[in-house]
Amino acid sequence: MKKVLFLLLSFVSLYTAQAQIVNPVKWTSKVEKISDTEFNLVMEAKIEDDWHVYSQFTPENGPLPAEFKFKDAKGNYELIGKVKESPYKKQYNDIFEVDEYYFEKKATFTQKIKVTNPKITTIKASIDYQVCKEVCINQDNTFTFQLPKITVAETVVTPEVTDTVSADTTPIATQESTPTKTATPIKSKEEEKRGLWTIFILAFLGGFAALLTPCVFPMIPMTVSFFTKQSKNKAEGKRNAILYGLSIIIIYVILGSLVTAIFGSDALNALSTNVWFNLIFFFLLIFFAASFLGAFEIVLPNSWANKVDRQADRGGFIGILFMALALAIVSFSCTGPIIGTLLVEAASKGGLAPIVGMVGFSLALALPFMLFAMFPGWMNSLPKSGGWLNTVKVSLGFLELALAFKFLSKADLVTQSHLLPREIFLAIWIAVFGAWALYLFGKITLPHDSQLSHISVGRLFMALLVTSFTFYLIPGLWGAPLKVLSGFPPPLYYSESPEGVGGSSAVVDTGEKLPDNAKKISHGLITFLDYEAGMAYAKKVNKPVLLDFTGHGCENCRKMEDYVWSDKEVLNILKNDLVLISLYVDEKKELPENEKYVSKQTGKEIETVGNKWSDFQITRYQTNTQPQYLILDLEGNTISDGSTSYDPDVEKYKAWLLDGIAKFK
Incomplete structure (x- = not known):
């Protein structure tokens, strides 16, 4: 179903790359003076509609994050802190299985510096970044910041003109303006609303699960009996029942509010990929699971329950509120682990999620007490307490145990330690x-x-x-x-x-081990990571070449591999009839010094393997989008009908491959 939905959506946004240089980001730069020796270097991006640029904080194993380099800093100036960003958006990417942080329409990056050499007049910086729509483009941009002349009496900088530039030019501009605030992840209203509803539903189900535990369920008839006997008439009984339910909700909402107030609306969100955060909650959930499975009980001090119980005798709303608090304390051994798990999940979303989560949890917990107190006759339909309640509790323990390893897995992924x-x-x-x-x-x-x-x-x-x-x-x-x-x-x-x-790691149909500069990728395919090595192998086996310009952080490249290359007939063609060469334009491995050069096409410094393949794509094929696929003969000439890009139509892609193979033969 997921695959069908993906294909339907993809048909709507069908895109075929043309042989042209795509440049959806325009840059401006300026200098803001703070003092005679301190300045803000500001880089602003104007992004075309439907395109987005990834933040420098995008987690590993996801899209390519922005990366800044400041040149010749030693002895001339110091970087104060890291580059700050304007607010970005956050969204879970189910292809990379990580959250991705990105900018739409515009982005501002600010680096504070302190000048240590008064003779310095210019500062050079560069940014490597990825911009995506249906295709992804890896780009870089160089900035030259002209520092204003400083005099002893000078207190402000005279405003100068800001020049708009493309990603292939060098912007030089200065202008006084208000410093940029520290980056804070934001979500679109629709995305945030969807996330809060998810938290609410999960918390509501958690509250219902807590209700069916041996610490809570038996208290329903006891509480209903209390309201029935203590109320002078049915109307008062119903009113007290509603107040009791509201009191339960108030107590848990206060708990959610405290979490938000103590940690801040986005503090735990920022910690969600922190190694120690995830390890702590791994051990915490193991502790909760052991409790549910029967190793021990998590209980609050009896003195707390006794003091609260005495306050419940005061009557009125205050007494009912303390009754609800007594329920929370007495049932903590069953509700505590569920609340803890929910708060971890909700707080990691940031914003109002902890409060919304506690509303959902407490509503599910409070509703049965309210309804059975209002309609005591329903009590006859309730199942009797018994061993089934412990079964529910133990089942929750198994779930807690499974969820614990999700936190351990995240810590392992962040450190790339491969322990799990x-x-x-x-x-x-x-x-x-x-x-x-x-x-x-x-x-x-x-x-x-x-x-x-x-x-x-x-x-x-x-x-x-x-x-x-x-x-x-x-x-x-x-x-x-x-x-x-x-x-x-x-x-x-x-x-x-x-x-x-x-x-098996053997090369298909040859019985040989992997050739040099080759590796196995998804679906058992063998690909060459070097153009010359791949072409040499193609001549050896006399097969045409499928040239794949791709990227580690290219989402649509992964979609093509997952949904098109996985097709049985397409996969058979790729394995047996073609030699695959995959050139990663975002590969950060540095080239040897004797292989570094300045591009004749763009004038940029080619320092990494990714730079080399990106320049190769631009120079030879006049395009810079990924994915891009071409079928080549043994001399490197393009055959078939030009190139193709992101297109989830399996039959169309297969026909394109067969056409290229037929022309080769």
């Missing part, structure tokens, strides 16, 4: 969900379980569901994409065996 590759993560999940299934079938018993003579139909259905999910996970060990779980396990490439368990 995809296979190990999936093996752990298979073990956890398999044990949960055995527990539900009654084959495993835990400390607080009652003796089980049979299992209920509901428990059987739940056991079958968990078992099915466990079986679904198993093919992931052999390279299955597991798209239902997109974003939870590590990505496919983060594996001990990217081809899946038992995958």
Whole structure:
């Protein structure tokens, strides 16, 4: 279904790259004076509609982040802090399985400096960045900042003209203006609203799960009985029940507000990719899971409950409020782990998410108390308390245990330590969900379980569901994409065996090991990372070349590989009838000193492997978009109908490949 939806959306925005240089970003630069020795170097980008530029803070393994370089700083000036950005947008990318931070329409970057050499008059800086729409372009831009002349009596800088430049020119401009504020991630209103609704629904389900635990469920009839006996009439009973429910909501909303106030609306959001943050919550969720599974109980001091209980006798709204607080304290051993998990997830979203999360949780918790107190007759329909409540609690423990490894996985991905590759993560999940299934079938018993003579139909259905999910996970060990779980396990490439368990590293149809400058990529394809090496191999095996201009951070390149190259017939053609050469234009590996040069086409310094392939693409094919695919003969001449770019039409792509192969023959 996901693939069909992707194809439908892609047809709407179908795009075929033409042989032309695309330049959707225009740059301006200026200098802002702070004091006689301190200045702000400001770089402003004007971005064409529908294009977006990625922030320098975009997480690893995602799109290419912006990168700044300031030249000849030693002895001339000092950088004060890092480059600050104007507010950017944040959105989860299910292709890269990370959040991506990007700018639309405009972006401002500011670097504060302190001049240490009074003779310096100019400062040079550059930015490498990626700009994307249906295709991605890796660009760089050089800035030359002209520092104003300083005199002893001078206090302000005379405004000068700001020149608008393209990405291929050198902007020189100065102008006094207000310093740029520190970057803060923002979301579009629609995106933020969607995220808050997701948090609310998840929290509501969490509240409902907490309701079905042995610490909370038995308190429903006790509370209803209290309101029924203490109220003088039905109207007062209903009013007190509503106040009680509102009191529960108020208590948990205050908790969410405290989290937001203490940590700040975006502080935990910024920590969401922090290694220590994720490790702490990994151990915290393991602790919660152990509690739910019966190792121990998390309880607040009894003195707290006794003091609150005495205050509940005061009557009126204050008394009812303390009754609700007593519920929160007494039930903490069951609700605490759920609240903790929800707050971690909600707070990592930033903004109002912790408050919205607690509204959802408390609403689910409060509604049954309110409704059964208002309509006591419904009590007869409630199931009796018993061992099934502990089953719910233990089931939540298994879920907590599985979720804990998501935090550990994120820490591992950030450090690229490969301690928890995809296979190990999936093996752990298979073990956890398999044990949960055995527990539900009654084959495993835990400390607080009652003796089980049979299992209920509901428990059987739940056991079958968990078992099915466990079986679904198993093919992931052999390279299955597991798209239902997109974003939870590590990505496919983060594996001990990217081809899946038992995958072979031999070159298809030759029996040889991988040639020099070649590597295996998705779907078992062999690609060459060097143009000359790939062409030499093509001559050796007498096959045409599929030249692929791509990038590590190119989202649409990955989409083409995932949804078009994965087609059985297309994959067969790529493996057997062509030699694939993939040139990564964002590869940061530095060229040897004797291979560095200045581009005759753009005048830019070519210092990295990515620079080299980008300049090669621009010089030979007069375009700078990725992905771009060309079919070449053994002399490097283009055959087939020119080049093609991002186009999810599998049949069209296959026909284009077959046409090129036929012309080669």
